[in-house]
Amino acid sequence: MMIMKQNKGILFVAHGSPNKEANDFIIDLAHQLADESKMAITPAFLNGNPVSIEEGFKNLVKKGLNKIDIFPYFLTPGGHTQRDIPALVENLKIQYPSIQINLLEPIGLQKPILEFILKCF
Numbered sequence: 001m002m003i004m005k006q007n008k009g010i011l012f013v014a015h016g017s018p019n020k021e022a023n024d025f026i027i028d029l030a031h032q033l034a035d036e037s038k039m040a041i042t043p044a045f046l047n048g049n050p051v052s053i054e055e056g057f058k059n060l061v062k063k064g065l066n067k068i069d070i071f072p073y074f075l076t077p078g079g080h081t082q083r084d085i086p087a088l089v090e091n092l093k094i095q096y097p098s099i100q101i102n103l104l105e106p107i108g109l110q111k112p113i114l115e116f117i118l119k120c121f
Contacts, residue, residue: 007064007065007066007067008039008040008065008067008068008069009039009040009041009042009060009063009065009067009068009069010033010039010040010041010042010068010069010070010071011042011044011053011056011057011060011068011069011070011071012026012029012030012033012041012042012043012044012071012073013043013044013045013046013053013056013070013071013072013073013085014026014043014044014045014046014073014074015045015046015047015074015080016045016046016047016048016049016050017047017049018049023045023049023050026043026045026073027043027050029043029073030042030043031043040060040063040065042056042059042060043056044056044057046080046084046085053070053085053088053092054088054092057070057092057096061096061099065099066098066099066100067099067100067102068099068100068101068102069101069102069103069104070085070089070101070102070103070104071104071107072085072103072104072105072106072107073106073107074106074107074108075106075107075108076106076108077106077108081106085103086103089101089103
């Protein structure tokens with residue numbers, strides 16, 4: 001049984017793929033992050049396969065969480081991170097006014113990622 005660290009959850013959003021192995025990788029990664037952090041982390045996919053952003057969000061709300069960070073697991077800013085996901089988040093804010101929703105930056109903009117890439121050279 002996972003003990004939650006706080007009353008906050010993470011919706012771990014990836015693009016999604018018709019390739020089941022690619023989606024399974026994201027699901028496994030989200031579960032590993034949840035185990036390590038002791039936080040409620042739920043995977044979701046922009047293309048809705050196998051779990052849509054709305055479904056993943058509802059799963060976190062059903063756990064009684066009132067703060068949900070939405071983490072776009074995307075390397076670069078683009079149409080999905082600048083338009084599509086923010087539009088979905090705005091709809092969720094309207095549907096769930098009692099839930100504090102925070103949209104985080106894409107992974108590629110995080111300083112530790114830049115440092116990791118530099119170490120690879």
